[in-house]
Amino acid sequence: MSLSVPIGIVMALAVNVLVCIYFAAIAKAQPTHRAYAWWAVSCGLFSAGLVATVTAASSGGLQFLNATGCLLLLLSTYGLFCGLYHFELTRTSARLYQKAQSLVYLALVAITAASLFGPVVNVVTSFAMASMLLITEGCFYHRKSPFQSAYAALRAVLVVHAFILFLQGTVLLVKMLAGNDIDIATLFDLTLLTHLLLTLVTALVLPILHMLRKQHQWQKLASRDDLTTVNTRGAFLQKAYASVADNNIAQHSLLMVDIDLFKNINDTYGHSCGDEVLRQVARTLKAGIRNTDIIGRMGGEEFAILMPGLPMDKAHIIADRLRGAVAEADIMFNGERVTTTVSIGIAESTDVLDSWDSLFEDADKALYSAKRRGRNLVFLFGDRFSSPPVSSL
Ligand SMILES: Nc1nc2c(ncn2[C@@H]2O[C@H](COP(=O)(O)OP(=O)(O)OP(=O)(O)O)[C@@H](O)[C@H]2O)c(=O)[nH]1
Incomplete structure (x- = not known):
């Protein structure tokens, strides 16, 4: 069963605005933990980008508005990455930070350039967002962690959403090159749905994971003798x-x-x-x-x-x-x-x-x-x- 696009859009918007407020409230309570501020920004950027692209599409192709929306959507995935980077702060995430930065600069230039050529901007944006999500997924690669299953769930949602975005980009490209009239409404619904899932999983899992990780660190500290590092x-x-x-x-x-x-x-x-x-x-x-x-x-x-x-x-x-x-x-x-x-x-x-x-x-x-x-x-x-x-x- 396919959601009608407006309902999907309204739902995605409502959830993202609520999660944005939720993360902003946590960020205010925990100013030292920058991840929450980044996630709040990411949800805000996504909402703004969605409004801009949908408005541009429904008013018959306002190219400037569409390109602005695409830039905002890309920046929202970068915001998600930055939040997870601050959340993890491992050697792997530090290495991926360079890659994410290079990708965002490259994608900003590519989207701006592609906006001069009509619908290709949507293709470039889909691919760039998917790539950013795959880089983000790398942050959660842990060989040993007591929270393995939570990390696996997050990685799975990130990969699924990236895959759908790649698919969307490919279909848009084929549609553009072949010049035919493929209906992408269902695919668009699917993209919105997987993004919704990602937003909800992020909002539910990450704060709990954060709390459990802190508890685990305290327990570890309390159980280890300071001087000799053996058990107390x-x-x-x-x-x-x-x-x-x-x-x-x-x-x-x-x-x-x-x-x-x-x-x-x-x-x-x-x-x-x-x-x-x-x-x-x-x-x-x-x-x-x-x-x-x-x-x-x-x-x-x-x-x-x-x-x-x-x-x-x-x-x-x-x-x-x-x-x-x-x-x-x-x-x-x-x-x-x-x-x-x-x-x-x-x-x-x-x-x-x-x-x-x-x-x-x-x-x-x-x-x-x-x-x-x-x-x-x-x-x-x-x-x-x-x-x-x-x-x-
Ligand atoms: N440097 C240091 N000394 C400690 C620490 N904890 C206990 N001590 C000292 O360990 C010494 C233990 O002395 P005793 O109980 O007389 O035992 P011992 O000299 O090893 O004699 P035996 O056990 O009979 O062989 C005391 O002088 C304590 O002050 C510590 O964390 N650091």
Whole structure:
């Protein structure tokens, strides 16, 4: 079923004016976020461009008005791009910014020149708008993002609208070259409809995406220890609880890692050196474990590492490797080489019903034994003596 052109136009105009006001209100409330101002401008330009081109067409080809409308429509897609560029601000969008700028200059010249030759201006405008939308779509290319589906929806709408615009340009070109009387009312309806969809999706999805992204960034900041960049105690416990409660993971090993005589490092070399030692030890620990292991700074100079699916004898081998790596690491501070060691206690949980507290306490007891027996040692919970790991992985 085809919409009649006037209804489509009235709907497109009404929606764009409303969305323009909506984005302008958000832009006023969030002046630092320039994307909303650009989108408000884009909707405003589209409305003005639509009025101009439709008025020119219905009054029998006012060329100047039609060309002005075409320029406004093109600028509205550039406004959409600029908004999304400010919204994303990635390396990819920065690269695309140059392309979008070149395209807009080129298209402005081409549309102005084409306006001297009658209907060809509409062909040039359709192609230029479609190209701008395809450049815009590139801004949303993310290989890894927690909001993958929202980005995919936006990209799909942009591509569909670009495709319809290309089709419209091609049909207009054929109509012009062949000189025949193809009825493009349905295609025009389709263009308006896909633009309407784009406007609505932009208005609905982008502010929500913006809010979710902010929330995600705050959560990330709150869950990461400033100094060492590993999980904070709270984030570690949250992830560890979830892993221990997972019925699919048969066992867990928990390593409690504590830097030996750390107070001496602070006292001898100063607090900044102590901080550097903490950073370096965290880096060494992180480098020596798998991605599926969970590491956190529990406070001061103590770290915890949860190894899902790993029995204690295997965890022992890794722990001993970590201990050796820390002891051998060169930590340079103000041109001086600082050395440090860690003591490690390990406990194992094989039953989902084992309480997390007892796993934690057991690993802590093993760590205490390692400290008491001379430091730079790995102790398993339940062992009275530290022993080297028995097998290799
Ligand atoms: N530089 C620095 N020092 C910290 C930080 N957090 C805690 N400390 C210091 O870490 C030291 C811990 O000292 P202790 O608890 O006595 O332990 P230790 O000297 O490592 O001795 P053992 O654990 O028995 O080997 C204290 O002096 C704290 O001030 C930090 O973020 N940066």
